[in-house]
Amino acid sequence: MKIAKSVNRLGTEAVYNIFAKTKELTKQGKEIIDLSLGQSDFKSPKHAVDAAIQALKDGHHGYTLPTGIIECRESVSRKIKNLYKADINPERIVIMPGGKPTMHYAISFFGEPGAEIVYPDPGFPIYESMINFTGAKAVPYNMIKNKDFSINPDEIFSLINEKTRLLILNNPHNPTGSFTEKKVIDKLVDGVKKFSNLVILSDEVYDRLIFDKKEIPTFLNYPHLYDRLIVLNGWSKTYAMTGWRLGWGVWPEKLIEHVFKFCVNSHSCVNAPAQYGAIAALEGPEDHLNQMMKEFNERRKLLVDGLRSLKGIKCSMPGGSFFAFPDVKGTGLSGEKFSKKCLDEAGVAMIPGTAFGKFATDNVRLNFATSRENISKAIEKIDKIL
Numbered sequence: 001m002k003i004a005k006s007v008n009r010l011g012t013e014a015v016y017n018i019f020a021k022t023k024e025l026t027k028q029g030k031e032i033i034d035l036s037l038g039q040s041d042f043k044s045p046k047h048a049v050d051a052a053i054q055a056l057k058d059g060h061h062g063y064t065l066p067t068g069i070i071e072c073r074e075s076v077s078r079k080i081k082n083l084y085k086a087d088i089n090p091e092r093i094v095i096m097p098g099g100k101p102t103m104h105y106a107i108s109f110f111g112e113p114g115a116e117i118v119y120p121d122p123g124f125p126i127y128e129s130m131i132n133f134t135g136a137k138a139v140p141y142n143m144i145k146n147k148d149f150s151i152n153p154d155e156i157f158s159l160i161n162e163k164t165r166l167l168i169l170n171n172p173h174n175p176t177g178s179f180t181e182k183k184v185i186d187k188l189v190d191g192v193k194k195f196s197n198l199v200i201l202s203d204e205v206y207d208r209l210i211f212d213k214k215e216i217p218t219f220l221n222y223p224h225l226y227d228r229l230i231v232l233n234g235w236s237k238t239y240a241m242t243g244w245r246l247g248w249g250v251w252p253e254k255l256i257e258h259v260f261k262f263c264v265n266s267h268s269c270v271n272a273p274a275q276y277g278a279i280a281a282l283e284g285p286e287d288h289l290n291q292m293m294k295e296f297n298e299r300r301k302l303l304v305d306g307l308r309s310l311k312g313i314k315c316s317m318p319g320g321s322f323f324a325f326p327d328v329k330g331t332g333l334s335g336e337k338f339s340k341k342c343l344d345e346a347g348v349a350m351i352p353g354t355a356f357g358k359f360a361t362d363n364v365r366l367n368f369a370t371s372r373e374n375i376s377k378a379i380e381k382i383d384k385i386l
Protein backbone atom coordinates (compact mmCIF):
# COMPACT_ATOMS: atom_id res chain seq x y z
CA MET A 1 0.00 0.00 0.00
CA LYS A 2 1.32 3.42 -0.91
CA ILE A 3 -0.46 6.35 0.67
CA ALA A 4 -0.09 9.94 -0.47
CA LYS A 5 2.80 11.87 1.10
CA SER A 6 0.42 14.64 2.14
CA VAL A 7 -1.35 12.24 4.50
CA ASN A 8 1.88 11.69 6.43
CA ARG A 9 2.20 15.44 6.85
CA LEU A 10 -1.07 15.67 8.80
CA GLY A 11 -0.68 16.49 12.48
CA THR A 12 -3.10 15.77 15.29
CA GLU A 13 -4.49 17.12 18.54
CA ALA A 14 -2.61 15.77 21.58
CA VAL A 15 -5.79 16.14 23.59
CA TYR A 16 -7.15 12.96 21.99
CA ASN A 17 -4.09 10.94 23.11
CA ILE A 18 -4.41 12.30 26.63
CA PHE A 19 -8.16 11.63 26.53
CA ALA A 20 -7.44 7.97 25.63
CA LYS A 21 -4.77 7.73 28.35
CA THR A 22 -7.04 9.18 31.06
CA LYS A 23 -9.82 6.76 30.03
CA GLU A 24 -7.34 3.87 30.31
CA LEU A 25 -6.07 5.01 33.73
CA THR A 26 -9.65 5.47 34.97
CA LYS A 27 -10.45 1.95 33.77
CA GLN A 28 -7.51 0.71 35.86
CA GLY A 29 -9.19 2.27 38.89
CA LYS A 30 -7.02 5.42 39.13
CA GLU A 31 -8.70 8.69 40.04
CA ILE A 32 -7.93 11.22 37.29
CA ILE A 33 -8.92 14.87 37.26
CA ASP A 34 -9.10 15.76 33.62
CA LEU A 35 -8.21 19.37 32.90
CA SER A 36 -7.08 18.60 29.37
CA LEU A 37 -10.33 18.84 27.44
CA GLY A 38 -11.47 21.75 25.30
CA GLN A 39 -15.10 21.63 26.28
CA SER A 40 -17.56 22.74 28.92
CA ASP A 41 -18.98 20.40 31.55
CA PHE A 42 -22.38 22.14 31.20
CA LYS A 43 -25.22 20.35 29.44
CA SER A 44 -26.47 21.80 26.14
CA PRO A 45 -29.44 24.20 26.56
CA LYS A 46 -32.70 22.29 27.03
CA HIS A 47 -34.49 24.26 24.32
CA ALA A 48 -31.83 23.16 21.79
CA VAL A 49 -32.10 19.52 22.84
CA ASP A 50 -35.92 19.65 22.67
CA ALA A 51 -35.91 21.26 19.22
CA ALA A 52 -33.56 18.60 17.82
CA ILE A 53 -35.70 15.79 19.27
CA GLN A 54 -38.84 17.44 17.89
CA ALA A 55 -37.23 17.76 14.46
CA LEU A 56 -36.57 14.03 14.43
CA LYS A 57 -40.13 13.30 15.52
CA ASP A 58 -41.46 15.62 12.80
CA GLY A 59 -39.47 13.81 10.15
CA HIS A 60 -36.81 16.49 9.54
CA HIS A 61 -34.13 13.87 9.14
CA GLY A 62 -33.32 13.95 5.46
CA TYR A 63 -30.49 15.59 3.53
CA THR A 64 -30.45 19.37 3.65
CA LEU A 65 -28.76 21.80 1.30
CA PRO A 66 -24.98 21.27 1.62
CA THR A 67 -24.51 24.80 2.95
CA GLY A 68 -27.24 24.34 5.58
CA ILE A 69 -30.98 24.86 5.86
CA ILE A 70 -31.86 28.44 5.01
CA GLU A 71 -33.65 29.00 8.36
CA CYS A 72 -30.43 28.13 10.15
CA ARG A 73 -28.35 30.46 7.97
CA GLU A 74 -30.90 33.23 8.50
CA SER A 75 -30.82 32.64 12.21
CA VAL A 76 -27.01 33.04 12.26
CA SER A 77 -27.35 36.22 10.22
CA ARG A 78 -29.92 37.62 12.72
CA LYS A 79 -27.70 36.69 15.67
CA ILE A 80 -24.72 38.47 14.11
CA LYS A 81 -26.90 41.52 13.53
CA ASN A 82 -28.20 41.49 17.12
CA LEU A 83 -24.83 40.97 18.70
CA TYR A 84 -22.51 42.96 16.47
CA LYS A 85 -24.78 45.17 14.31
CA ALA A 86 -23.18 43.68 11.20
CA ASP A 87 -25.23 42.92 8.09
CA ILE A 88 -24.29 39.52 6.73
CA ASN A 89 -26.34 38.08 3.89
CA PRO A 90 -27.38 34.51 4.87
CA GLU A 91 -26.10 33.43 1.45
CA ARG A 92 -22.56 34.09 2.76
CA ILE A 93 -23.10 31.87 5.80
CA VAL A 94 -22.32 28.17 5.62
CA ILE A 95 -23.42 25.72 8.31
CA MET A 96 -20.66 23.21 8.97
CA PRO A 97 -20.20 20.04 11.03
CA GLY A 98 -18.28 21.95 13.72
CA GLY A 99 -15.98 24.95 13.68
CA LYS A 100 -13.08 22.86 12.43
CA PRO A 101 -14.22 22.25 8.83
CA THR A 102 -14.20 26.01 8.18
CA MET A 103 -10.45 26.09 8.89
CA HIS A 104 -9.95 22.85 6.95
CA TYR A 105 -11.65 24.35 3.90
CA ALA A 106 -10.08 27.80 4.20
CA ILE A 107 -6.55 26.38 4.47
CA SER A 108 -7.26 23.95 1.60
CA PHE A 109 -8.42 26.83 -0.60
CA PHE A 110 -5.24 28.86 -0.14
CA GLY A 111 -2.51 26.35 0.72
CA GLU A 112 -0.30 24.75 -1.92
CA PRO A 113 3.44 24.38 -2.50
CA GLY A 114 4.98 27.85 -2.96
CA ALA A 115 2.31 29.58 -0.87
CA GLU A 116 2.80 30.75 2.71
CA ILE A 117 0.27 30.85 5.54
CA VAL A 118 0.83 32.82 8.75
CA TYR A 119 -0.66 31.41 11.94
CA PRO A 120 -0.39 31.63 15.75
CA ASP A 121 2.08 29.51 17.74
CA PRO A 122 1.07 28.33 20.26
CA GLY A 123 -2.25 27.89 18.49
CA PHE A 124 -5.00 25.43 17.69
CA PRO A 125 -2.94 22.50 16.29
CA ILE A 126 -5.08 21.96 13.21
CA TYR A 127 -3.90 25.25 11.66
CA GLU A 128 -0.33 23.99 11.32
CA SER A 129 -1.41 20.45 10.53
CA MET A 130 -3.60 21.54 7.64
CA ILE A 131 -1.03 24.02 6.30
CA ASN A 132 1.54 21.21 6.17
CA PHE A 133 -1.01 18.92 4.54
CA THR A 134 -1.49 21.35 1.67
CA GLY A 135 2.27 21.68 1.11
CA ALA A 136 2.25 25.43 1.86
CA LYS A 137 4.94 26.91 4.10
CA ALA A 138 3.73 27.24 7.69
CA VAL A 139 4.89 30.60 9.09
CA PRO A 140 4.19 30.91 12.84
CA TYR A 141 3.92 34.13 14.85
CA ASN A 142 4.84 33.91 18.50
CA MET A 143 1.89 34.29 20.89
CA ILE A 144 3.99 34.08 24.05
CA LYS A 145 6.21 37.07 23.28
CA ASN A 146 3.71 39.46 24.86
CA LYS A 147 3.32 38.99 28.60
CA ASP A 148 -0.48 38.85 28.30
CA PHE A 149 -0.24 36.56 25.23
CA SER A 150 -2.08 39.09 23.08
CA ILE A 151 -1.65 39.34 19.29
CA ASN A 152 1.36 41.40 18.16
CA PRO A 153 0.51 43.09 14.82
CA ASP A 154 4.08 44.26 14.13
CA GLU A 155 5.42 40.73 14.33
CA ILE A 156 2.65 39.56 12.02
CA PHE A 157 3.38 42.31 9.45
CA SER A 158 7.07 41.33 9.46
CA LEU A 159 6.15 37.78 8.39
CA ILE A 160 3.89 38.68 5.45
CA ASN A 161 5.36 38.77 1.95
CA GLU A 162 4.11 38.41 -1.62
CA LYS A 163 3.76 34.63 -1.18
CA THR A 164 1.51 34.92 1.88
CA ARG A 165 -2.02 33.93 0.96
CA LEU A 166 -3.72 33.54 4.32
CA LEU A 167 -3.36 35.02 7.80
CA ILE A 168 -4.96 33.06 10.64
CA LEU A 169 -6.05 34.85 13.81
CA ASN A 170 -7.77 33.50 16.89
CA ASN A 171 -9.31 35.74 19.52
CA PRO A 172 -9.99 34.84 22.35
CA HIS A 173 -7.11 32.49 22.01
CA ASN A 174 -6.67 28.79 22.54
CA PRO A 175 -4.47 27.67 24.30
CA THR A 176 -3.36 30.83 26.16
CA GLY A 177 -6.82 32.17 27.08
CA SER A 178 -5.68 35.63 25.97
CA PHE A 179 -8.05 38.30 24.77
CA THR A 180 -6.82 40.89 22.26
CA GLU A 181 -8.40 44.34 22.57
CA LYS A 182 -10.01 46.36 19.77
CA LYS A 183 -7.17 48.88 19.48
CA VAL A 184 -4.76 46.07 18.57
CA ILE A 185 -7.20 44.58 16.05
CA ASP A 186 -7.67 48.09 14.58
CA LYS A 187 -3.92 48.33 14.12
CA LEU A 188 -3.85 44.93 12.48
CA VAL A 189 -6.72 45.81 10.14
CA ASP A 190 -4.99 49.05 9.23
CA GLY A 191 -1.68 47.30 8.55
CA VAL A 192 -3.14 44.62 6.27
CA LYS A 193 -4.47 47.32 3.91
CA LYS A 194 -1.20 47.24 2.02
CA PHE A 195 -1.38 43.46 1.53
CA SER A 196 -4.43 43.55 -0.71
CA ASN A 197 -4.21 39.88 -1.79
CA LEU A 198 -4.03 38.58 1.75
CA VAL A 199 -7.08 36.66 3.00
CA ILE A 200 -7.88 36.64 6.72
CA LEU A 201 -9.29 33.68 8.60
CA SER A 202 -10.55 34.95 11.94
CA ASP A 203 -11.33 32.11 14.34
CA GLU A 204 -13.86 33.60 16.74
CA VAL A 205 -15.20 30.37 18.22
CA TYR A 206 -14.75 31.77 21.78
CA ASP A 207 -16.45 35.10 20.97
CA ARG A 208 -19.04 34.80 23.76
CA LEU A 209 -16.61 33.41 26.34
CA ILE A 210 -15.01 36.71 27.32
CA PHE A 211 -14.68 37.96 30.90
CA ASP A 212 -14.63 41.35 32.63
CA LYS A 213 -17.60 42.71 30.62
CA LYS A 214 -15.52 42.98 27.47
CA GLU A 215 -16.72 42.29 23.93
CA ILE A 216 -14.94 40.74 21.00
CA PRO A 217 -13.62 43.15 18.37
CA THR A 218 -15.04 40.88 15.69
CA PHE A 219 -13.70 41.11 12.15
CA LEU A 220 -17.35 41.22 11.06
CA ASN A 221 -17.21 44.88 12.06
CA TYR A 222 -14.71 45.70 9.29
CA PRO A 223 -16.93 45.52 6.16
CA HIS A 224 -14.19 46.76 3.83
CA LEU A 225 -12.51 43.36 4.41
CA TYR A 226 -15.58 41.27 3.52
CA ASP A 227 -14.28 40.18 0.11
CA ARG A 228 -11.19 38.65 1.75
CA LEU A 229 -12.44 37.64 5.15
CA ILE A 230 -13.52 34.25 6.50
CA VAL A 231 -14.95 34.17 10.02
CA LEU A 232 -15.12 30.84 11.85
CA ASN A 233 -17.63 30.37 14.63
CA GLY A 234 -20.09 27.81 15.91
CA TRP A 235 -22.18 26.35 18.66
CA SER A 236 -19.56 24.14 20.37
CA LYS A 237 -18.22 26.51 22.99
CA THR A 238 -20.97 29.13 23.47
CA TYR A 239 -23.76 26.60 23.86
CA ALA A 240 -21.79 23.65 25.25
CA MET A 241 -22.60 21.65 22.10
CA THR A 242 -19.20 20.20 21.10
CA GLY A 243 -20.42 16.71 20.20
CA TRP A 244 -23.32 17.95 18.10
CA ARG A 245 -20.78 19.00 15.47
CA LEU A 246 -22.22 22.35 14.52
CA GLY A 247 -20.39 25.40 13.30
CA TRP A 248 -20.75 28.23 10.84
CA GLY A 249 -18.47 30.16 8.57
CA VAL A 250 -18.96 33.60 7.04
CA TRP A 251 -17.29 33.61 3.63
CA PRO A 252 -16.59 36.08 0.84
CA GLU A 253 -19.41 35.80 -1.69
CA LYS A 254 -17.08 34.62 -4.44
CA LEU A 255 -15.92 31.61 -2.43
CA ILE A 256 -19.39 30.24 -1.65
CA GLU A 257 -19.55 28.09 -4.80
CA HIS A 258 -16.26 26.44 -3.79
CA VAL A 259 -17.42 25.88 -0.21
CA PHE A 260 -20.62 24.36 -1.61
CA LYS A 261 -18.58 21.91 -3.68
CA PHE A 262 -16.33 20.99 -0.76
CA CYS A 263 -19.44 20.23 1.33
CA VAL A 264 -20.87 18.09 -1.49
CA ASN A 265 -17.56 16.26 -1.79
CA SER A 266 -17.22 15.53 1.92
CA HIS A 267 -20.14 15.52 4.36
CA SER A 268 -23.08 16.40 2.02
CA CYS A 269 -24.81 18.33 4.78
CA VAL A 270 -24.86 18.82 8.52
CA ASN A 271 -27.10 16.46 10.51
CA ALA A 272 -30.61 17.90 9.91
CA PRO A 273 -32.13 17.59 13.43
CA ALA A 274 -28.96 19.16 14.85
CA GLN A 275 -29.54 22.21 12.63
CA TYR A 276 -33.00 22.66 14.19
CA GLY A 277 -31.40 22.42 17.63
CA ALA A 278 -28.89 25.01 16.45
CA ILE A 279 -31.65 27.46 15.49
CA ALA A 280 -33.28 27.01 18.90
CA ALA A 281 -29.95 27.66 20.62
CA LEU A 282 -29.50 30.94 18.73
CA GLU A 283 -33.08 32.13 19.05
CA GLY A 284 -33.69 31.00 22.65
CA PRO A 285 -33.00 32.77 25.95
CA GLU A 286 -29.38 33.20 27.01
CA ASP A 287 -29.74 32.29 30.69
CA HIS A 288 -27.74 29.13 30.03
CA LEU A 289 -24.78 31.09 28.64
CA ASN A 290 -25.00 33.74 31.37
CA GLN A 291 -25.02 31.11 34.09
CA MET A 292 -22.15 29.24 32.48
CA MET A 293 -20.04 32.40 32.21
CA LYS A 294 -20.77 33.38 35.80
CA GLU A 295 -19.58 29.98 36.94
CA PHE A 296 -16.54 30.02 34.60
CA ASN A 297 -15.56 33.37 36.04
CA GLU A 298 -15.46 31.90 39.57
CA ARG A 299 -13.56 28.88 38.36
CA ARG A 300 -11.10 31.05 36.42
CA LYS A 301 -10.17 32.91 39.60
CA LEU A 302 -10.01 29.70 41.62
CA LEU A 303 -7.66 28.03 39.15
CA VAL A 304 -5.42 31.04 38.55
CA ASP A 305 -5.14 31.84 42.29
CA GLY A 306 -4.42 28.17 42.96
CA LEU A 307 -1.72 28.02 40.30
CA ARG A 308 -0.15 31.26 41.50
CA SER A 309 0.06 29.80 45.02
CA LEU A 310 2.27 26.96 43.75
CA LYS A 311 6.03 27.39 43.97
CA GLY A 312 7.68 28.04 40.62
CA ILE A 313 4.47 28.66 38.68
CA LYS A 314 3.46 31.96 37.07
CA CYS A 315 0.06 32.45 35.51
CA SER A 316 -1.54 35.38 33.72
CA MET A 317 -5.30 35.89 34.08
CA PRO A 318 -7.12 34.56 30.99
CA GLY A 319 -9.37 37.17 29.37
CA GLY A 320 -11.46 34.68 27.42
CA SER A 321 -12.08 30.99 26.59
CA PHE A 322 -11.83 28.48 29.45
CA PHE A 323 -8.10 27.90 29.47
CA ALA A 324 -5.23 28.95 31.71
CA PHE A 325 -1.70 28.71 30.33
CA PRO A 326 0.76 28.88 33.24
CA ASP A 327 4.53 29.08 32.89
CA VAL A 328 6.05 26.24 34.93
CA LYS A 329 9.75 26.98 34.30
CA GLY A 330 10.29 27.88 37.97
CA THR A 331 9.58 24.26 38.97
CA GLY A 332 12.71 23.21 37.08
CA LEU A 333 10.59 21.25 34.60
CA SER A 334 9.62 21.85 30.99
CA GLY A 335 5.91 21.96 30.16
CA GLU A 336 6.15 18.41 28.79
CA LYS A 337 7.87 16.98 31.87
CA PHE A 338 5.55 18.89 34.18
CA SER A 339 2.37 17.63 32.50
CA LYS A 340 3.67 14.05 32.46
CA LYS A 341 4.59 14.23 36.14
CA CYS A 342 1.17 15.68 37.01
CA LEU A 343 -0.64 12.87 35.21
CA ASP A 344 1.63 10.04 36.44
CA GLU A 345 2.08 11.17 40.04
CA ALA A 346 -0.86 13.45 40.84
CA GLY A 347 -3.53 12.05 38.51
CA VAL A 348 -4.16 15.47 36.97
CA ALA A 349 -4.39 15.59 33.16
CA MET A 350 -3.36 18.72 31.26
CA ILE A 351 -1.68 19.49 27.94
CA PRO A 352 1.92 20.64 27.40
CA GLY A 353 2.33 23.92 25.52
CA THR A 354 4.35 22.13 22.83
CA ALA A 355 1.17 20.34 21.73
CA PHE A 356 0.24 23.76 20.27
CA GLY A 357 3.47 24.54 18.42
CA LYS A 358 7.16 24.98 19.12
CA PHE A 359 7.37 28.18 21.14
CA ALA A 360 5.56 27.40 24.41
CA THR A 361 8.10 24.96 25.87
CA ASP A 362 7.61 26.19 29.44
CA ASN A 363 3.80 26.25 29.55
CA VAL A 364 0.91 23.87 30.08
CA ARG A 365 -2.80 24.30 29.28
CA LEU A 366 -5.43 23.61 31.90
CA ASN A 367 -9.18 23.79 31.34
CA PHE A 368 -11.30 25.46 34.01
CA ALA A 369 -14.62 24.34 32.53
CA THR A 370 -14.84 21.71 35.23
CA SER A 371 -16.25 21.76 38.78
CA ARG A 372 -14.74 23.99 41.47
CA GLU A 373 -14.22 20.85 43.52
CA ASN A 374 -12.12 19.31 40.73
CA ILE A 375 -10.08 22.50 40.39
CA SER A 376 -9.33 22.71 44.12
CA LYS A 377 -8.47 19.02 44.29
CA ALA A 378 -6.18 19.32 41.26
CA ILE A 379 -4.27 22.21 42.85
CA GLU A 380 -3.86 20.28 46.11
CA LYS A 381 -2.60 17.22 44.26
CA ILE A 382 -0.12 19.21 42.17
CA ASP A 383 1.07 21.02 45.29
CA LYS A 384 1.82 17.69 46.95
CA ILE A 385 3.99 16.37 44.14
CA LEU A 386 5.88 19.62 43.80
Ligand SMILES: Cc1ncc(COP(=O)(O)O)c(C=O)c1O
Nearest residue numbers: 038098099100124174205234236
Ligand atom coordinates in the same frame (compact mmCIF):
# COMPACT_ATOMS: atom_id res chain seq x y z
C1 LIG B 1 -9.56 27.93 18.52
C2 LIG B 1 -10.49 26.84 18.11
N1 LIG B 1 -11.01 26.86 16.89
C3 LIG B 1 -11.84 25.92 16.46
C4 LIG B 1 -12.18 24.86 17.26
C5 LIG B 1 -13.06 23.78 16.70
O1 LIG B 1 -14.32 23.77 17.21
P1 LIG B 1 -15.33 22.58 16.87
O2 LIG B 1 -15.23 21.60 17.99
O3 LIG B 1 -16.66 23.23 16.79
O4 LIG B 1 -14.92 21.99 15.58
C6 LIG B 1 -11.67 24.77 18.55
C7 LIG B 1 -11.99 23.64 19.42
O5 LIG B 1 -11.40 23.39 20.43
C8 LIG B 1 -10.80 25.80 19.00
O6 LIG B 1 -10.27 25.79 20.22
